[in-house]
Amino acid sequence: MNFNFKINGGDFSGAGRASSDIKKVLKKLNVHPKIIKRIVVALYEAEVNVVAHAKKGSINAEIDSEKIRITVVDEGPGIPDIKKAMTEGFSTASSKVREMGFGAGMGLPNMKKNADVLNIKSNVGSGTMVELITFFKS
Amino acid sequence: MKEETLTIMNIGKICNLLKAKLICGANLLDKEVTYGFASDLMSDVLTLDNDDIVLITGLTNMQTMRTAEISEIPCIVFVRNKKVTDEMIKIAIDNDIVLLECKYSMFKTIGILYENNLKPVY
Ligand SMILES: Nc1ncnc2c1ncn2[C@@H]1O[C@H](COP(=O)(O)OP(=O)(O)OP(=O)(O)O)[C@@H](O)[C@H]1O
Numbered sequence: 516m517n518f519n520f521k522i523n524g525g526d527f528s529g530a531g532r533a534s535s536d537i538k539k540v541l542k543k544l545n546v547h548p549k550i551i552k553r554i555v556v557a558l559y560e561a562e563v564n565v566v567a568h569a570k571k572g573s574i575n576a577e578i579d580s581e582k583i584r585i586t587v588v589d590e591g592p593g594i595p596d597i598k599k600a601m602t603e604g605f606s607t608a609s610s611k612v613r614e615m616g617f618g619a620g621m622g623l624p625n626m627k628k629n630a631d632v633l634n635i636k637s638n639v640g641s642g643t644m645v646e647l648i649t650f651f652k653s
Numbered sequence: 654m655k656e657e658t659l660t661i662m663n664i665g666k667i668c669n670l671l672k673a674k675l676i677c678g679a680n681l682l683d684k685e686v687t688y689g690f691a692s693d694l695m696s697d698v699l700t701l702d703n704d705d706i707v708l709i710t711g712l713t714n715m716q717t718m719r720t721a722e723i724s725e726i727p728c729i730v731f732v733r734n735k736k737v738t739d740e741m742i743k744i745a746i747d748n749d750i751v752l753l754e755c756k757y758s759m760f761k762t763i764g765i766l767y768e769n770n771l772k773p774v775y
């Protein structure tokens with residue numbers, strides 16, 4: 516199964532639609548609730564990062580019998596130092612983002628914690644690609 | 654974990670203790686909850702692994718609702734007399750989330766719940 520979603524930078528109230536839809540799909544497939552929670556928390560963090568830090572982006576989710584592979588690609592400023600961005604508490608979020616309830620610098624570490632595989636590729640000035648893979652049986 | 658020391662708390666009891674206004678989820682008041690977590694930062698809420706958490710927040714927006722949906726949070730208490738929107742209520746109903754509006758400050762709300770044995774997450 517294959518699902519695609521679009522995300523717009525700054526559209527905070529739209530963030531979470533993809534996670535919400537994917538959650539419903541995984542429930543129907545009888546994936547274990549604990550695994551579903553890990554998958555959708557990581558995806559939601561990725562969605563919010565596009566809304567908070569980039570101009571626009573798209574999500575692709577591929578589901579087969581054993582795993583889900585999600586790629587989130589955005590057009591935006593990119594991440595100059597991925598290692599630094601991965602540290603808990605590191606954030607360049609604007610005050611607007613903080614007012615919306617985000618910007619604690621916890622998103623990327625939380626994605627790493629929840630996904631089985633997290634890959635990030637980024638080009639400064641053009642955009643970021645985040646890949647999340649999680650297996651249904653642990 | 655000393656399970657036997659956990660006193661059972663349910664959402665209806667929380668509503669009464671806080672003299673809160675029940676916005677939606679009247680059919681879910683018997684649901685038992687164990688932990689409380691208070692924050693206006695959804696980033697921090699998303700890092701929690703526990704089940705049966707009551708979220709106490711002053712942040713009334715769609716991000717709060719999405720965070721609760723994604724994190725399987727069964728009940729949100731909105732403090733400081735903040736009002737929820739119809740759009741928020743729709744998500745709550747679709748996902749069986751109880752919404753309570755409370756006139757108390759965050760501090761007072763948490764104090765009451767803590768005294769009545771709602772457990773901290775950490
Ligand atoms: N898609 C992205 N495009 C550009 N920069 C990004 C992107 N994702 C993350 N970053 C950078 O990495 C930093 C850390 O990201 P992380 O998700 O951990 O924290 P945050 O988004 O700032 O806050 P939180 O996730 O806790 O709400 C961000 O502040 C930002 O500088």
Ligand SMILES: [Mg+2]
Nearest residue numbers: 563564622623
């Ligand atoms: Mg983030």
